[in-house]
Amino acid sequence: MTTARTTILLVEDNETDVLLIQRAFGKAKLANPVHVVTDGDAAVAYLNGDGEYADRERFPLPLLILLDLKLPRRSGLEVLEWLRGQETLRRTPVVMLTSSQQSRDVNAAYDFGVNSYLVKPVEFDALFELLKTVKLYWIMLNEPPGANPPGLA
Amino acid sequence: MKDNEALLHAVVESSQDAICATELDGTITLWNGAAERLLGYSAAETIGRTIETIIPDERRAVEQIVLGRARAGHSVEQHDTVRRRRDGGLVEVVLRISPVFGPDGALVGLSHFLRERGLGTLLERRAQHLGALVESSDDAIASKDLDGIVQSWNPAAERLFGYRADEIIGQSIRTIIPHDRWPEEDEVLRRIRAGDRVDHFETVRQRKDGSLVPISLTVSPIRSLDGRIIGASKIARDLTALHAYATRLEQMVQERTSDLQRANAQLEAFAYSVSHDLRAPLRGMQGLSQALLEDYGDSLDETARDYARRIVSEASLLDRLIQDLLAYSRLSRLDLTLERIDSRHIVDAALRQLQDEISATGARIEIAPDLPAITANRTLLVQVLTNLLSNAIKFGGERPLVRIRAERSDGCARLWVEDSGIGIEPQHHERIFGAFERLHSADRYPGTGIGLAIVRRSIERLGGRVGVESQVGHGSRFWIELPVVEAA
Numbered sequence: 001m002t003t004a005r006t007t008i009l010l011v012e013d014n015e016t017d018v019l020l021i022q023r024a025f026g027k028a029k030l031a032n033p034v035h036v037v038t039d040g041d042a043a044v045a046y047l048n049g050d051g052e053y054a055d056r057e058r059f060p061l062p063l064l065i066l067l068d069l070k071l072p073r074r075s076g077l078e079v080l081e082w083l084r085g086q087e088t089l090r091r092t093p094v095v096m097l098t099s100s101q102q103s104r105d106v107n108a109a110y111d112f113g114v115n116s117y118l119v120k121p122v123e124f125d126a127l128f129e130l131l132k133t134v135k136l137y138w139i140m141l142n143e144p145p146g147a148n149p150p151g152l153a
Numbered sequence: 154m155k156d157n158e159a160l161l162h163a164v165v166e167s168s169q170d171a172i173c174a175t176e177l178d179g180t181i182t183l184w185n186g187a188a189e190r191l192l193g194y195s196a197a198e199t200i201g202r203t204i205e206t207i208i209p210d211e212r213r214a215v216e217q218i219v220l221g222r223a224r225a226g227h228s229v230e231q232h233d234t235v236r237r238r239r240d241g242g243l244v245e246v247v248l249r250i251s252p253v254f255g256p257d258g259a260l261v262g263l264s265h266f267l268r269e270r271g272l273g274t275l276l277e278r279r280a281q282h283l284g285a286l287v288e289s290s291d292d293a294i295a296s297k298d299l300d301g302i303v304q305s306w307n308p309a310a311e312r313l314f315g316y317r318a319d320e321i322i323g324q325s326i327r328t329i330i331p332h333d334r335w336p337e338e339d340e341v342l343r344r345i346r347a348g349d350r351v352d353h354f355e356t357v358r359q360r361k362d363g364s365l366v367p368i369s370l371t372v373s374p375i376r377s378l379d380g381r382i383i384g385a386s387k388i389a390r391d392l393t394a395l396h397a398y399a400t401r402l403e404q405m406v407q408e409r410t411s412d413l414q415r416a417n418a419q420l421e422a423f424a425y426s427v428s429h430d431l432r433a434p435l436r437g438m439q440g441l442s443q444a445l446l447e448d449y450g451d452s453l454d455e456t457a458r459d460y461a462r463r464i465v466s467e468a469s470l471l472d473r474l475i476q477d478l479l480a481y482s483r484l485s486r487l488d489l490t491l492e493r494i495d496s497r498h499i500v501d502a503a504l505r506q507l508q509d510e511i512s513a514t515g516a517r518i519e520i521a522p523d524l525p526a527i528t529a530n531r532t533l534l535v536q537v538l539t540n541l542l543s544n545a546i547k548f549g550g551e552r553p554l555v556r557i558r559a560e561r562s563d564g565c566a567r568l569w570v571e572d573s574g575i576g577i578e579p580q581h582h583e584r585i586f587g588a589f590e591r592l593h594s595a596d597r598y599p600g601t602g603i604g605l606a607i608v609r610r611s612i613e614r615l616g617g618r619v620g621v622e623s624q625v626g627h628g629s630r631f632w633i634e635l636p637v638v639e640a641a
Contacts, residue, residue, distance in 0.1 A: 016436070016437035016440070017436065102425060122436045122469070122472040123469055123472070124439055124443045125443070
């Protein structure tokens with residue numbers, strides 16, 4: 001029997017945003033561990049288990065991915081596209097967490113199979129309310145997908 | 154006998170026609186007063202001289218032939234010719250020559266009767282004038298009978314269609330009409346027979362070399378003197394140049410439009426990037442200042458806490474400003490889709506957005522039951538009403554009372570948003586609609602100063618007007634006026 005995943009993978013390049021998001025999660029009393037990667041290539045490496053990320057004790061596969069759009073090296077959409085092409089990973093719930101509210105970005109994300117699209121508010125209180133809701137919905141209420149297809153580790 | 158001679162003499166002298174008599178060799182024997190007046194020679198000057206005196210050189214050969222016939226004993230009737238006056242000028246005349254027979258029946262001389270040609274034919278002169286007009290016209294002018302056979306064809310028609318007059322007169326006009334246009338010609342003939350003109354209708358004709366030419370055609374019925382329609386006159390104008398000009402103009406418009414679209418797209422991308430990139434550090438500023446307050450507030454003195462609070466609120470204000478500016482700039486570039494909208498729905502949508510403010514201030518909202526349907530853009534209108542209602546609540550004093558009602562007047566509907574608040578001095582009524590205009594400090598009444606600018610710009614784009622009636626202490630009544638949808 002496979003153990004349920006608990007990690008949240010936060011893909012975000014802006015240090016201050018990372019700080020504030022983690023503070024908001026703290027205020028929302030999120031117990032789940034949060035791993036941060038700061039560019040698109042690192043996100044793919046983490047999910048693929050490349051290099052140091054092969055150690056799944058230290059870098060477990062995530063329950064939920066919070067993904068920014070504008071990232072160095074590989075964009076959020078490219079990461080999403082790659083993910084949805086991976087047999088063993090493609091069911092992972094992905095929530096876009098980004099500043100862009102442009103409809104072409106929103107539509108592109110849904111075209112690539114994002115599960116939800118959230119816009120980062122400027123005011124911290126609003127950010128807190130948002131992430132509190134994310135915790136309630138995606139961590140506590142949402143039924144996660146089954147792990148790998150039978151036969152695979 | 155003597156009386157007879159005197160009578161005859163008087164008759165000859167009183168005649169309006171120039172009368173002269175000659176011997177068979179042309180020597181002048183008689184010259185009446187009218188001849189003196191017409192040709193300028195007195196009788197004394199001409200009698201005894203030859204008739205050749207008054208014949209211009211270039212006509213000498215013709216006149217010899219004519220005189221020859223007269224000498225052979227024939228009358229010459231209605232001969233159009235030219236004579237030369239004493240002053241050298243030429244005069245067109247109609248000539249009659251009668252042989253004069255002696256008592257024994259032998260030919261003894263000729264009598265010439267001349268009348269100036271111009272006078273008798275006002276009609277001729279007019280016809281000549283009109284003919285010259287047609288010949289010299291730049292427009293192709295032709296005429297045909299009711300069977301479509303070409304009767305006349307001016308030089309401009311020759312140039313336009315390539316057929317010479319002698320090639321096409323007597324042929325059917327369908328020679329120059331492309332086959333697919335023949336039904337047109339049937340229709341034109343039908344209208345001509347009914348006595349109607351066909352005005353400036355655009356069509357296509359075929360030149361002699363086979364090429365097609367676009368023309369604008371006017372066809373009028375030709376009537377005989379007794380009023381029957383006997384044919385049609387056609388005036389055709391070559392439209393090739395006009396069409397080329399129109400095409401070039403359309404091309405220019407298209408180029409300008411795509412230039413404009415490109416510029417707009419660039420502006421939009423710029424505005425988006427501005428908003429996106431400005432708001433990220435703003436988020437940092439605001440969030441960290443608040444973190445400072447919340448996590449370290451206890452180790453800060455009141456002044457430090459105040460500083461931190463101000464940073465938080467300034468950052469929030471800056472964010473609202475950026476969003477309002479973006480909305481305002483987008484207004485100029487927006488592609489407006491208009492639709493029939495029930496203004497009541499818009500009011501409800503705006504009120505939903507203001508729920509927090511309404512419950513926070515305990516505001517009472519009264520909505521008139523007869524709000525009309527109008528032609529507008531839904532998104533813009535919701536924004537407009539949200540801004541107006543937000544102001545009404547914000548400046549409405551304690552427990553604001555906001556009234557929404559409508560008035561109608563020929564083709565327009567006016568929506569009023571009235572509040573019971575602090576009012577606005579008359580000298581500020583125009584200013585407040587400008588961007589960044591505020592009448593109060595941000596501490597007392599938070600806001601960016603762009604709300605009403607957005608209202609005015611939006612309503613202007615929708616083809617309407619805005620305004621305000623207000624006095625200090627007696628509340629404000631804002632109005633927007635928009636076209637009303639008439640019942641289909």
